[in-house]
Amino acid sequence: MDAGFPTDSLGRRANFAGQLWALRDTIKPGDLILMPMKTSKKIVFGVCTSGYKYRGDEPDLSRRHTIGVEWSTTEVSRAGIKDDLLNTINGAMTIFQASKNNAEARLRIVMKTGVDPGNGSGATPTLGQLTSGTATGGDDNVVDPTSVPTLEVIRDRVRTHLVEHFGQHKLTHLIADILRVQGYTCDVAPPGPDFGVDIIAGCGPLGLDPPTLIVEVKSEAGSIGAPIVRGLRGAMVAHKADQGLLVAWGGLSKAATDEIRTARLSIRVWDAEDVLDHLFGVYDHLPDETRARVPLKRIWVLDEETG
Numbered sequence: 001m002d003a004g005f006p007t008d009s010l011g012r013r014a015n016f017a018g019q020l021w022a023l024r025d026t027i028k029p030g031d032l033i034l035m036p037m038k039t040s041k042k043i044v045f046g047v048c049t050s051g052y053k054y055r056g057d058e059p060d061l062s063r064r065h066t067i068g069v070e071w072s073t074t075e076v077s078r079a080g081i082k083d084d085l086l087n088t089i090n091g092a093m094t095i096f097q098a099s100k101n102n103a104e105a106r107l108r109i110v111m112k113t114g115v116d117p118g119n120g121s122g123a124t125p126t127l128g129q130l131t132s133g134t135a136t137g138g139d140d141n142v143v144d145p146t147s148v149p150t151l152e153v154i155r156d157r158v159r160t161h162l163v164e165h166f167g168q169h170k171l172t173h174l175i176a177d178i179l180r181v182q183g184y185t186c187d188v189a190p191p192g193p194d195f196g197v198d199i200i201a202g203c204g205p206l207g208l209d210p211p212t213l214i215v216e217v218k219s220e221a222g223s224i225g226a227p228i229v230r231g232l233r234g235a236m237v238a239h240k241a242d243q244g245l246l247v248a249w250g251g252l253s254k255a256a257t258d259e260i261r262t263a264r265l266s267i268r269v270w271d272a273e274d275v276l277d278h279l280f281g282v283y284d285h286l287p288d289e290t291r292a293r294v295p296l297k298r299i300w301v302l303d304e305e306t307g
Contacts, residue, residue, distance in 0.1 A: 019095055023052060028048065033047065036089070042273075044072060049070050054066075079163070079273075081110060106118070114250065151301070171217055171247070174275075179215070184202065196228075214243075215244070216228065218249060223251045225256050243267070244268070246268070248271055249272050250271070
């Protein structure tokens with residue numbers, strides 16, 4: 001470790017060494033593995049299938065230390081995971097033991113359903129590995145590490161704030177505010193059955209100029225199915241709208257994703273991460289009342305991934 005990282009501090013080198021020992025000695029078959037995806041901001045779950053193996057013939061030094069993992073083919077939205085569990089996932093270490101708030105049992109449910117049942121769910125507690133990259137071990141140094149203040153942690157806090165303060169029809173009004181800043185005139189349907197139409201939007205002072213837009217907003221934490229997509233397409237035909245926008249806070253099921261592919265020239269989907277991106281992009285121009293309900297402060301941080 002000293003030879004590989006000669007300029008790093010003693011504490012940093014000790015942390016690297018501790019993580020390598022944890023990788024070698026603590027992760028066992030059946031342990032839970034999480035990989036946060038930088039591109040989609042979602043999480044892929046996997047289960048360890050074989051323990052540590054050193055591949056001395058691998059030319060890439062970063063790929064010599066390995067474990068076997070069977071990955072799920074489905075990405076899970078962070079929108080379906082509660083704040084305390086997100087704090088666990090955002091721990092400062094890659095390999096650690098998640099012992100608080102019944103974390104591992106809840107994550108195994110998330111892996112199957114896409115939705116966190118919460119700490120009071122009655123999920124059977126288990127003690128195993130959790131590796132984010134979450135894994136457990138008996139070493140106190142890898143038990144419930146503190147969450148680090150990354151950009152993803154900040155997004156998690158804003159996402160949780162929206163879940164707590166903009167549930168159901170309130171999210172529809174937030175989406176309408178965002179669209180108005182983007183140049184649309186919006187007519188928001190009242191709460192209740194909407195037959196696939198939460199917002200009718202269009203350009204121009206009367207909202208009658210193209211492109212006209214039908215918006216369906218689904219605030220559920222779990223993924224929505226293909227019937228919702230078909231309902232939006234039917235509403236677009238009924239209202240003679242040019243385009244459709246489906247706000248699916250918890251994302252889409254595979255069937256819904258396949259359905260969207262056949263309408264990709266006329267329908268766009270915003271999941272929770274897209275809503276955050278659009279919110280941040282227009283935040284300074286939102287109504288004062290909306291900004292008061294989502295109190296954000298602009299800060300500047302060094303972009304560690306450039307240069």
